[in-house]
Amino acid sequence: MPPENGEILSCVCPLCRGAHFSHLTPYLDHLTQYDRMECHPESQLALCEGCGAVLRLPLVILPPEQAQRHGEAYYAGCPGVESAPLDEVLTSHVLDWQVPHYRQFHRLLSEQTTPREHPRWLDVGSAGPPTAFDDFHFTTLEPSPDAVRFGRRHFNPERIHGGVIEHYQADQPFDGVLFLGSLYCIPTPDEALASAARLLRPGGWLVIGIGGFFVETVPNTPDGEYAHLENVWMGSTMWVYYNRVNLPELCARHGFTLLRELVDPCPAHPHQTFRFWIFAKNAPPREPDFSGGAALTRGLLDGLLGEFRQRTAAALAELDRPDVALVGQRELLAEMGEIRPWSRIRHVVDGLQPRLDGVWRLDGLDYSSFERLAAGWRSGEVKVIVVAAVAGTEAMVRTLAERLMELGVDPLTLDLRMPTRRSPMGRLFGWMMGRRVAVRALIFRPHGPNTARLLREIAAGTPPGD
Numbered sequence: 001m002p003p004e005n006g007e008i009l010s011c012v013c014p015l016c017r018g019a020h021f022s023h024l025t026p027y028l029d030h031l032t033q034y035d036r037m038e039c040h041p042e043s044q045l046a047l048c049e050g051c052g053a054v055l056r057l058p059l060v061i062l063p064p065e066q067a068q069r070h071g072e073a074y075y076a077g078c079p080g081v082e083s084a085p086l087d088e089v090l091t092s093h094v095l096d097w098q099v100p101h102y103r104q105f106h107r108l109l110s111e112q113t114t115p116r117e118h119p120r121w122l123d124v125g126s127a128g129p130p131t132a133f134d135d136f137h138f139t140t141l142e143p144s145p146d147a148v149r150f151g152r153r154h155f156n157p158e159r160i161h162g163g164v165i166e167h168y169q170a171d172q173p174f175d176g177v178l179f180l181g182s183l184y185c186i187p188t189p190d191e192a193l194a195s196a197a198r199l200l201r202p203g204g205w206l207v208i209g210i211g212g213f214f215v216e217t218v219p220n221t222p223d224g225e226y227a228h229l230e231n232v233w234m235g236s237t238m239w240v241y242y243n244r245v246n247l248p249e250l251c252a253r254h255g256f257t258l259l260r261e262l263v264d265p266c267p268a269h270p271h272q273t274f275r276f277w278i279f280a281k282n283a284p285p286r287e288p289d290f291s292g293g294a295a296l297t298r299g300l301l302d303g304l305l306g307e308f309r310q311r312t313a314a315a316l317a318e319l320d321r322p323d324v325a326l327v328g329q330r331e332l333l334a335e336m337g338e339i340r341p342w343s344r345i346r347h348v349v350d351g352l353q354p355r356l357d358g359v360w361r362l363d364g365l366d367y368s369s370f371e372r373l374a375a376g377w378r379s380g381e382v383k384v385i386v387v388a389a390v391a392g393t394e395a396m397v398r399t400l401a402e403r404l405m406e407l408g409v410d411p412l413t414l415d416l417r418m419p420t421r422r423s424p425m426g427r428l429f430g431w432m433m434g435r436r437v438a439v440r441a442l443i444f445r446p447h448g449p450n451t452a453r454l455l456r457e458i459a460a461g462t463p464p465g466d
């Protein structure tokens with residue numbers, strides 16, 4: 001994006017101040033799940049070799065008078081915002097996400113201290129749910145003017161302020177500063193933590209809460225599977241991803257000592273965890289030691305990649321049966337064949353070339369035709385068809401069903417297996433790890449109601465888009 005109105009574009013790590021990175025990808029080529037990413041075509045994902053932070057580069061650093069743009073961008077990046085009015089987005093994000101998270105924080109805080117020991121708190125980056133607590137006294141700072149207006153209608157209006165911590169002045173020191181799910185949205189964390197230190201009394205607490213899957217790449221789906229880490233690299237305000245080495249070291253630079261870490265189920269997504277770091281401002285500032293940070297991030301990503309490979313290989317092994325046929329995109333079929341060479345499947349069909357006839361060999365795979373597949377289906381030799389497509393699955397199902405219908409197969413009898421994990425992580429991190437790994441986390445499940453509806457439409461002769 002071009003610099004405008006005094007903003008600074010930076011490729012210096014905001015943690016270790018180094019400038020050596022591993023390029024992860026020009027990620028828009030791969031992470032297409034969220035249209036909003038298209039707002040930032042020049043963004044790059046990079047791993048800092050000095051400390052292991054994963055950054056979206058270049059960092060966009062705004063002058064003070066434009067800080068509200070970070071807040072506006074955040075709410076503009078919330079899921080569903082393209083179709084919903086902002087007030088609905090705020091209602092859902094603030095009341096359904098923020099409020100339960102702050103209730104959890106209140107419970108945990110009450111187990112760790114009392115309103116007598118730590119009475120006054122500054123909350124950085126919410127619409128103000130903690131200002132409604134009647135024991136701990138919270139003031140909220142939030143860059144989005146819309147979120148501030150919304151929060152003032154729902155919580156304690158006098159204590160919800162527009163702004164960012166870097167420019168905030170208070171007339172007396174706080175006993176605690178909280179960043180709950182907000183530190184990774186700040187492209188200048190060093191300045192933010194310096195301000196936290198400036199605003200806290202000696203011995204005051206700094207609490208940073210971050211979802212476990214952001215920092216540990218832990219399983220983040222209800223079924224306990226590793227899911228798409230790339231899902232967290234979304235929106236226009238997610239700038240810095242920390243790990244358990246580099247975050248405490250960054251805090252040490254500002255005189256914070258880690259007292260303890262608390263891990264609790266994530267209130268909005270109970271299958272996930274949320275991690276709280278509690279620091280005290282009780283030490284002289286020191287130079288951070290980031291050694292081990294980059295290795296930790298690489299290890300986490302490697303583990304994630306390994307999990308995807310294992311899952312995919314297991315899913316493919318299950319499918320390698322004589323009564324299974326594969327129909328899909330040649331590129332993906334070839335990738336799947338590399339992960340686990342097929343030995344028992346008899347029909348592999350290039351779904352993008354539905355009129356090709358005969359049998360031929362490409363990329364080590366024997367391709368068959370829709371004619372032979374239709375004959376196999378009619379005879380009962382083929383009982384399950386796997387749709388091997390990671391994008392455009394609906395178009396693939398339509399081609400498959402229409403072609404088979406022409407060849408005398410009733411679409412309503414089809415038993416399809418559809419991919420349920422569509423991760424481009426393998427490619428992403430295959431590059432990063434210095435080797436090409438063709439892997440996607442693929443699991444195939446029986447087709448669901450949407451595909452059943454599509455098959456009914458095709459059987460009834462309804463053209464696409466009707």
Ligand SMILES: [Zn+2]
Binds near residue numbers: 013017051053
């Ligand atoms: Zn760094």
